[in-house]
Amino acid sequence: MKWKAVLGCMLLWGISLGHADRAVTDAPNGQNVFVITLDGYRWQELFGGADSSLINDPHFTADTSYTKAMYWAGTPEERRERLMPFIWNVLAKKGQLMGNRELGSKVNTKNLYFLSYPGYNEIFTGEADPMIASNDKIKNKNQNLLEYINKLPGYRDRVAAIASWDAFPYIFNKERSGFFINSGNDPVHGHELSRTQVALNQIQADPAYAEDHTRNDMITFLSAKEYIRKNKPKVMFVGLSGTDDAGHAKKYDQYLKNANDADRIIAGLWNMVQSMPEYKNHTTFIITTDHGRGAHPETWYNHGFFVKGSSQTWIAMIGNKIRPLGEVSQDGQAYQRNIAGTIGYLLGVRTYSRHMLPLTLFEPEPGTMLARQ
Ligand SMILES: [Zn+2]
Numbered sequence: 115m116k117w118k119a120v121l122g123c124m125l126l127w128g129i130s131l132g133h134a135d136r137a138v139t140d141a142p143n144g145q146n147v148f149v150i151t152l153d154g155y156r157w158q159e160l161f162g163g164a165d166s167s168l169i170n171d172p173h174f175t176a177d178t179s180y181t182k183a184m185y186w187a188g189t190p191e192e193r194r195e196r197l198m199p200f201i202w203n204v205l206a207k208k209g210q211l212m213g214n215r216e217l218g219s220k221v222n223t224k225n226l227y228f229l230s231y232p233g234y235n236e237i238f239t240g241e242a243d244p245m246i247a248s249n250d251k252i253k254n255k256n257q258n259l260l261e262y263i264n265k266l267p268g269y270r271d272r273v274a275a276i277a278s279w280d281a282f283p284y285i286f287n288k289e290r291s292g293f294f295i296n297s298g299n300d301p302v303h304g305h306e307l308s309r310t311q312v313a314l315n316q317i318q319a320d321p322a323y324a325e326d327h328t329r330n331d332m333i334t335f336l337s338a339k340e341y342i343r344k345n346k347p348k349v350m351f352v353g354l355s356g357t358d359d360a361g362h363a364k365k366y367d368q369y370l371k372n373a374n375d376a377d378r379i380i381a382g383l384w385n386m387v388q389s390m391p392e393y394k395n396h397t398t399f400i401i402t403t404d405h406g407r408g409a410h411p412e413t414w415y416n417h418g419f420f421v422k423g424s425s426q427t428w429i430a431m432i433g434n435k436i437r438p439l440g441e442v443s444q445d446g447q448a449y450q451r452n453i454a455g456t457i458g459y460l461l462g463v464r465t466y467s468r469h470m471l472p473l474t475l476f477e478p479e480p481g482t483m484l485a486r487q
Pocket of ligand 1: 154230358362417
């Protein structure tokens with residue numbers, strides 16, 4: 115990748131924005147953006163499929179023969195396709211993936227803590243905050259992009275977050291930010307709940323399904339689908355937690371299953387929006403993770419400042435404006451903090467685009483020669 119050219123583009127672009135009329139550039143441009151996160155999902159499995167040392171270790175994989183029957187194959191390419199068939203059969207052909215370090219493509223957290231709250235703060239504010247160093251449930255002082263967009267004309271009540279982890283009301287500062295947030299085992303509130311929403315509230319309340327800090331990703335998925343059907347948000351966050359939960363539990367078989375479920379969820383959301391006129395052909399998905407995990411077979415289940423490999427993440431994109439580059443194989447370095455600015459760029463909300471991914475990854479704007487270098 116020609117970084118100097120990209121830098122040149124961004125400088126030019128930044129200067130031209132300085133003179134742009136904010137009211138015009140920030141009005142909805144017809145584009146929708148979905149952000150989907152797989153908490154603590156390693157690039158090693160995304161790009162290489164199941165790890166031989168972990169899938170064969172009965173300490174981490176209770177039933178090695180069954181799990182291998184599900185997810186093992188001779189080559190990394192076959193293994194990753196078995197684990198995440200939508201990502202590798204659809205997204206990799208129509209979109210792009212960054213973060214395969216074997217090919218020189220690197221994505222990292224800019225924050226130094228490699229924990230969830232600092233990671234999601236960085237994704238949604240576009241900056242790493244050195245003062246956010248733990249997952250403590252403290253109301254975030256930082257304004258996030260979703261909150262910012264929800265206040266713009268044309269976006270009010272068209273921004274939503276539905277997530278498995280119950281810390282998001284703090285990360286997004288629900289009291290202050292004012293957009294729809296539903297997470298953990300919180301029921302969906304409202305006067306006009308659909309039958310599906312009432313049923314999901316009942317399932318969540320059942321002690322058989324209730325977990326400590328996260329709800330099952332499949333309930334989050336069904337809840338997100340119902341919200342999309344009813345409310346048609348322009349900007350939507352779906353936060354999945356199963357991969358991190360299984361990692362901490364040291365259950366590699368469950369970690370693989372939850373990754374496979376996440377692939378099915380992404381496919382389900384993609385197919386849903388492609389069948390709706392409000393979304394078809396003008397919606398982009400950005401899929402990423404909040405942090406990596408240990409790179410070693412003895413540390414894979416953990417993450418944090420002292421666990422080597424935890425800063426290593428990945429970003430996948432598909433949809434409108436995304437060039438079909440597939441697996442990015444040039445040397446390059448992206449950061450988690452580039453995502454907020456990229457969402458702003460896609461929506462035309464340029465007042466929020468401090469850091470973004472290189473413009474060469476996107477289809478050129480009509481009438482510009484700059485984007486293709
Ligand atoms: Zn974790």
